[in-house]
Amino acid sequence: MKKRYDTIVLGATYYGLGYASSHPDCLVLEEFQTVGGDFHHSLHPARMDAGAERAADTELGRLMRQYGVWTETGFDLLKVSPVAREFAARKMEGGMGILLDAHVISVEKCEADVIVTFITNEGIQSVKGSHLVDATVDCISAPSAVRRTAKSLNVFTVCMGPDLEAKLMAVCPGCEVTDGSNENEKLIQFPVPVDEPMTKAYQNMMEIWKEAFPGHEEKILFVADDFDAAYERIGAEGTDWVGGLASNPMEAFLKGAEAR
Amino acid sequence: MNYYTRKDGAVREADCETPAWRGSYDVIVAGGGSGGVYAALAAAREGKRVLLLEKSRWCGGQHVQGLVNGYYYGVRGGLYTQTDKQAQAEATDIFYDTTSDGKRIVIAGQLKKSGVEVRTLFLVTAVYTQGKTVCGVRVLLHRQEADLSCKMLIDAASDGHILRMLPIKLTMGRSRDGEPQPFSSVRSVYLDQMKYDGGLSVTVGDMGSRYKLFHEYRDNGYICQYDAEALTRAILRAHASHLKFMGEQSRFLFLSPIIGLREGVLYEGEDYLTLDDVLHSRVRTDNLLLWCFSDVDKHGSGIAFDDEIYQNWFACSNMSTCTVYIPVPVGAVVPKGWKGLTTAGRCISSDTYVNSAIRMNTDCFRIGEAVGTLSALATGYGQDPMAVPGGLLRSKLIGYGFFDEPHTYEPSFWNPGMRPEDRKFVSWTTDPAELRKALSTDCPAVALWSCYLAGKERLGDAVYEMSWSGDEMLRRNVGIALGLMRDERALPILHEIIRDRNTFYYMDCRRSNQMRSVIAICFCGQMRDGSAVDELLPILRPEEFERPMYHELLTPDYKRTITKEQNSVYFQHMSHTVVALTKIALAHPERRDEIRNALYAALDDGAYIRRMTDTPEWNAFYSAAKSCQDYVNENLG
Numbered sequence: 001m002k003k004r005y006d007t008i009v010l011g012a013t014y015y016g017l018g019y020a021s022s023h024p025d026c027l028v029l030e031e032f033q034t035v036g037g038d039f040h041h042s043l044h045p046a047r048m049d050a051g052a053e054r055a056a057d058t059e060l061g062r063l064m065r066q067y068g069v070w071t072e073t074g075f076d077l078l079k080v081s082p083v084a085r086e087f088a089a090r091k092m093e094g095g096m097g098i099l100l101d102a103h104v105i106s107v108e109k110c111e112a113d114v115i116v117t118f119i120t121n122e123g124i125q126s127v128k129g130s131h132l133v134d135a136t137v138d139c140i141s142a143p144s145a146v147r148r149t150a151k152s153l154n155v156f157t158v159c160m161g162p163d164l165e166a167k168l169m170a171v172c173p174g175c176e177v178t179d180g181s182n183e184n185e186k187l188i189q190f191p192v193p194v195d196e197p198m199t200k201a202y203q204n205m206m207e208i209w210k211e212a213f214p215g216h217e218e219k220i221l222f223v224a225d226d227f228d229a230a231y232e233r234i235g236a237e238g239t240d241w242v243g244g245l246a247s248n249p250m251e252a253f254l255k256g257a258e259a260r
Numbered sequence: 261m262n263y264y265t266r267k268d269g270a271v272r273e274a275d276c277e278t279p280a281w282r283g284s285y286d287v288i289v290a291g292g293g294s295g296g297v298y299a300a301l302a303a304a305r306e307g308k309r310v311l312l313l314e315k316s317r318w319c320g321g322q323h324v325q326g327l328v329n330g331y332y333y334g335v336r337g338g339l340y341t342q343t344d345k346q347a348q349a350e351a352t353d354i355f356y357d358t359t360s361d362g363k364r365i366v367i368a369g370q371l372k373k374s375g376v377e378v379r380t381l382f383l384v385t386a387v388y389t390q391g392k393t394v395c396g397v398r399v400l401l402h403r404q405e406a407d408l409s410c411k412m413l414i415d416a417a418s419d420g421h422i423l424r425m426l427p428i429k430l431t432m433g434r435s436r437d438g439e440p441q442p443f444s445s446v447r448s449v450y451l452d453q454m455k456y457d458g459g460l461s462v463t464v465g466d467m468g469s470r471y472k473l474f475h476e477y478r479d480n481g482y483i484c485q486y487d488a489e490a491l492t493r494a495i496l497r498a499h500a501s502h503l504k505f506m507g508e509q510s511r512f513l514f515l516s517p518i519i520g521l522r523e524g525v526l527y528e529g530e531d532y533l534t535l536d537d538v539l540h541s542r543v544r545t546d547n548l549l550l551w552c553f554s555d556v557d558k559h560g561s562g563i564a565f566d567d568e569i570y571q572n573w574f575a576c577s578n579m580s581t582c583t584v585y586i587p588v589p590v591g592a593v594v595p596k597g598w599k600g601l602t603t604a605g606r607c608i609s610s611d612t613y614v615n616s617a618i619r620m621n622t623d624c625f626r627i628g629e630a631v632g633t634l635s636a637l638a639t640g641y642g643q644d645p646m647a648v649p650g651g652l653l654r655s656k657l658i659g660y661g662f663f664d665e666p667h668t669y670e671p672s673f674w675n676p677g678m679r680p681e682d683r684k685f686v687s688w689t690t691d692p693a694e695l696r697k698a699l700s701t702d703c704p705a706v707a708l709w710s711c712y713l714a715g716k717e718r719l720g721d722a723v724y725e726m727s728w729s730g731d732e733m734l735r736r737n738v739g740i741a742l743g744l745m746r747d748e749r750a751l752p753i754l755h756e757i758i759r760d761r762n763t764f765y766y767m768d769c770r771r772s773n774q775m776r777s778v779i780a781i782c783f784c785g786q787m788r789d790g791s792a793v794d795e796l797l798p799i800l801r802p803e804e805f806e807r808p809m810y811h812e813l814l815t816p817d818y819k820r821t822i823t824k825e826q827n828s829v830y831f832q833h834m835s836h837t838v839v840a841l842t843k844i845a846l847a848h849p850e851r852r853d854e855i856r857n858a859l860y861a862a863l864d865d866g867a868y869i870r871r872m873t874d875t876p877e878w879n880a881f882y883s884a885a886k887s888c889q890d891y892v893n894e895n896l897g
Contacts, residue, residue, distance in 0.1 A: 082512070089493070120491075209354050
């Protein structure tokens with residue numbers, strides 16, 4: 001790893017990967033051991049639109065087509081995560097700086113430079129950059145500059161019977177149910193008050209599920225690791241934050257790639 | 261006061277004033293994984309004020325987020341059984357996978373109920389000490405740092421996150437080259453039972469009558485996780501490698517968010533456990549923390565490059581799946597000379613071989629619980645865990661039912677999933693009639709290890725006599741037994757086994773049975789047998805690979821098949837030959853040049869690697885293959 005890059009990118013989100021893949025001399029710092037966490041940690045549903053087609057000609061877009069995660073019929077949010085890792089691995093071999101499991105301690109401005117101090121398994125290190133891009137969902141470089149506006153806890157399952165959505169809505173009218181890519185797959189979003197902690201939200205979700213399916217006829221395959229949350233800017237700080245969630249990974253990637 | 265951190269690749273120390281503490285705790289647990297969760301619960305059970313810090317979003321570690329859900333051996337009993345019961349009661353009706361999604365919420369509830377203060381997305385960035393007594397930490401808190409005091413700090417971060425900030429002697433992996441165990445990555449999949457034709461790793465459960473949920477593990481390679489770039493590269497490649505299996509019969513769901521590291525740094529504690537001491541029953545038990553239980557489950561195929569004690573147990577005696585009880589003294593969780601500091605989870609003071617045996621889920625939970633109890637008690641003994649009376653700790657743990665499972669401490673052969681009463685206990689023997697009977701079979705493991713323990717002086721003559729019986733199986737196994745005893749009367753028999761390429765597989769184990777020819781090669785090296793050179797040199801030549809034995813499936817075995825990933829028959833013969841010849845060259849200067857030249861001729865162009873494995877350079881099989889060249893370079897220049 002070098003001591004200085006042109007741009008330090010916080011967050012290996014799709015925006016962050018898109019930005020780093022089309023701007024020279026970037027270092028991407030990611031807190032977790034994953035990439036694309038903006039969609040994969042939260043199970044944020046991907047809604048494809050016409051704009052995403054422009055991404056078909058990008059390297060990531062071609063990979064997604066190659067592995068069948070992006071087809072004419074839609075986008076497989078689950079299968080895209082190893083593809084994103086394959087993309088990141090290739091970019092790393094090609095010279096892009098990426099560090100996973102890197103936790104930011106501080107972001108400081110020093111004259112024209114920004115200095116990011118972070119900690120990994122290796123220990124504490126600092127790196128300088130001419131620019132900072134905060135591609136994280138929650139603006140880690142200036143948390144007070146953003147406010148959470150909506151939140152849900154999302155789960156994924158394969159439904160065994162025809163009434164999953166109706167039974168859930170009867171108990172939790174605010175739930176949204178989206179079809180997955182395969183037969184009978186469902187992605188369910190349980191709305192959560194913006195300040196509610198995860199353990200309470202998780203327990204509430206379990207109570208709703210128990211009430212909706214007292215005969216245990218439906219069960220959950222897995223729960224998202226993190227909330228699916230939207231944020232808006234409220235302060236003058238955090239100008240390096242790129243802001244907001246995109247509709248789908250490719251839109252986010254393109255926004256990053258085309259950003260100045 | 262001293263301030264320690266790890267910065268720019270080294271431990272940094274500075275004198276400092278006492279900081280303005282943002283909080284004060286009796287016990288801080290760094291790392292909310294398999295050991296840390298139960299360390300925190302146990303310390304809180306003793307009425308202590310406990311803070312648990314975890315860098316990810318959830319506590320639970322490899323067992324929960326890591327999808328390593330099963331219990332492979334380990335001693336049963338302790339706090340973790342309450343987690344299991346509660347998850348079964350509360351989560352079975354809601355989740356298909358109670359061990360991941362179910363347990364993490366149960367663990368969160370247990371921690372809250374017990375009064376443990378839990379902070380996720382927190383990391384320790386520095387440690388405060390008074391001399392060699394830990395008294396506090398600096399933590400990363402919402403991207404700001406804060407200082408917290410404590411009487412006891414438990415490093416439960418499995419990779420020795422705290423230890424690496426302090427001037428503590430650390431090692432990693434095997435003694436020769438520091439290579440740890442390979443790491444793994446796990447994907448979760450489900451599939452239609454009508455289409456399943458077997459071959460996936462771990463069944464999690466049924467999804468109705470039509471589907472089944474699985475976790476599929478892949479060993480990916482060796483990594484030093486303390487190199488951030490290398491770790492990143494390894495994680496990305498490992499996760500991407502699952503792409504090969506997409507589009508097959510299973511439906512991909514997600515990858516485990518944490519990589520499956522099996523080993524991190526090991527350290528010098530007040531007691532240091534070695535495999536040699538464990539197998540020779542030399543470990544002190546007067547100040548016992550707990551017992552662990554497993555086979556020596558060291559992943560990786562490069563046995564030729566391992567320490568000889570491991571080779572003798574795992575390969576040469578064919579004891580690979582024999583389970584043993586390992587006594588862990590209190591001193592094995594206390595860094596030497598330190599107070600206010602203990603370790604929990606798989607990071608204990610041991611060699612890599614003992615570490616590969618104690619890292620199982622239940623043993624990590626129990627190490628955590630025992631260390632949490634110990635650390636809580638130590639707050640009343642001057643922060644010195646070594647000063648806690650052993651009887652006090654033991655009586656506490658007995659009172660909690662920690663030792664309720666009855667043990668008989670003999671080693672045994674036992675398949676996971678079998679009933680405990682079906683375990684086949686073993687006891688060593690020196691009776692020549694019993695030895696003869698066992699050495700006449702394809703299951704000579706117990707007899708072989710008995711010979712090893714007894715030694716040449718006691719049994720050499722009696723065993724040698726058996727070689728004249730006319731029974732070929734007996735004769736050849738006598739050669740192996742004499743080899744273990746370092747009795748030179750083994751050598752003619754070993755040469756014969758090698759010359760004949762006698763790839764006979766022993767059948768003691770449920771997996772990882774060994775080929776006799778490979779064992780014979782290994783012994784010629786261990787005994788620095790100059791007269792074996794002419795038998796060994798032909799194995800190096802390219803035409804050796806044309807022998808049918810390297811292309812036929814000799815015996816289906818979990819780890820000894822010939823696949824594109826590894827031709828394990830060729831790999832074992834070649835790697836052991838390289839090591840044996842190198843050892844002989846070092847002991848016989850008169851043949852050094854001849855051997856060295858032959859080795860370089862065989863290895864220099866790298867063609868031998870492609871005979872061993874078809875995998876890319878970052879794969880564990882490739883690394884193992886390349887170890888041949890590395891070994892020769894290190895030893896013969």
